Amino acid sequence: MTKRIKCIIAYDGTHFSGYQIQPGRRTVQGELEEVLRRMHKGKGVRVAASGRTDAGVHAYGQVIHFDTPLSLSSEQWKKALNAQLPDDIVVRSIQEVDADFHARFSAKAKEYRYKVWTAAERDVFRRHYCAWHPYPLHMDAVNEALHLFCGTHDFTSFCSAKTTIEDRVRTIYRAKVKVDGPMLEFRFVGSGFLYNMVRIMVGTVLEIGQGKRSPTDIAQLLAAKDRRFAGPTAPAEGLYLWRVYYGDEWLDRELADG
Amino acid sequence: MTKRIKCIIAYDGTHFSGYQIQPGRRTVQGELEEVLRRMHKGKGVRVAASGRTDAGVHAYGQVIHFDTPLSLSSEQWKKALNAQLPDDIVVRSIQEVDADFHARFSAKAKEYRYKVWTAAERDVFRRHYCAWHPYPLHMDAVNEALHLFCGTHDFTSFCSAKTTIEDRVRTIYRAKVKVDGPMLEFRFVGSGFLYNMVRIMVGTVLEIGQGKRSPTDIAQLLAAKDRRFAGPTAPAEGLYLWRVYYGDEWLDRELADG
Structure with missing residues (x-):
């Protein structure tokens, strides 16, 4: 069964061409999706964020969500992602949310x-x-x-x-x-x-x-x-x-x- | 007449192969001597430091000295050096000192x-x-x-x-x-x-x-x-x-x- 996972992440924007994925550029979304792809045996997983940030802009509390068939506890997700993410992105917290939660559209x-x-x-x-x-x-x-x-x-x-x-x-x-x-x-x-x-x-x-x-x-x-x-x-x-x-x-x- | 100049410098060691000059590597001493060479119309100026620091090690109060025939005020020296140094090195203070001052050997x-x-x-x-x-x-x-x-x-x-x-x-x-x-x-x-x-x-x-x-x-x-x-x-x-x-x-x- 598919679950929706919400993460609060921090990143140092210095060495990213912004949040949003772009071909040939190092982006936060690109790094996140690459790690998720590896965790899903090569199957692509789309990440939705609360919004984009520009090149050089940092995030202490960016929020993202994605859908996954994997069964991991929050603690297991956090460990697995942080072990594979580069050292300028960190998952601060993670939780399973209802399917109607959306990182961007649910933001108040x-x-x-x-x-x-x-x-x-x-x-x-x-x-x-x-x-x-x-x-x-x-x-x-x-x-x-x-x-x-x-x-x-x-x-x-x-x-x-x-x-x-x-x-x-x-x-x-x-x-x-x-x-x-x-x-x-x-x-x-x-x-x-x-x-x-x-x-x-x-x-x-x-x-x-x-x-x-x-x-x-x-x-x-x-x-x-x-x-x-x-x-x-x-x-x-x-x-x-x-x-x-x-x-x-x-x-x-x-x-x-x- | 030659003057001896003492500087207190700070640097972010992250992107340096340490303080000491090495061929083909980016070093703090190398950057300092390159700027001084430019200020002395291509003539080499040796910089002496209180000691070396390793790759990745930072300095908030490294002390260096060098000898120069140029007549600039402390304020002019500071401005000229800071305008030309890369953004991970900064001259915090500068003063003319006696010829017997040595950044390394005078350190207590x-x-x-x-x-x-x-x-x-x-x-x-x-x-x-x-x-x-x-x-x-x-x-x-x-x-x-x-x-x-x-x-x-x-x-x-x-x-x-x-x-x-x-x-x-x-x-x-x-x-x-x-x-x-x-x-x-x-x-x-x-x-x-x-x-x-x-x-x-x-x-x-x-x-x-x-x-x-x-x-x-x-x-x-x-x-x-x-x-x-x-x-x-x-x-x-x-x-x-x-x-x-x-x-x-x-x-x-x-x-x-x-």
């Missing part, structure tokens, strides 16, 4: 984080894991700008001009920044995110923090619905797909916890 | 740190920057063992059997471990360190922490003067050359601060 919300290293000194150990932005920032302005993203808006100005999807209305439940010395960690929880959306929001907020723009510009940028008016796309290496939320109650509790 | 003491990730879950983002040792450790035993390394001893049992140097007597001023959740950071300050010494000390201490050996074994191992009796050499990726001490007073103060 997602959390992305974006890390920025603001020290004057370049940090060789963090170069693949955060963006380096060695400029003083007005944190009051940053927080004010982040607050203006919250709510339901048309995010056309904050997604790649190449976005073909028509409906660019999304709800941001939370947009905060945690400061730990020279390290900033932006946290965005939303109903969904458009292509490059977090990176453009961060690129714009950093300009606001530097005083190049006013925090209140966010409202005008949202109204403009034109990518050309927003700030630059912040680099891939700072971005992490942190968590995918499937249950409403759980999301409510998480948001309440701040 | 060194600090090495060794990072160990003890969580059950592999961390894809730390895989090049700490050793992964997912086993419960008795920290009392670990601390007792570390304490027994302190003082002046013959460290023959704790250096590579390939060590050709005759005098294996070294003084350890401090051997401690800092615990931050599942991350352990061992800190060793000593008059000098033999080849693989920190990695063998850590490999042995981890066995003690797991209960495979008694902390009091350290005294017997030191007395045995035989590499075969000590524990395994812990992997390169956890090791950092953290700091080189040149002034006695400064070292005293540092040690007093704990």
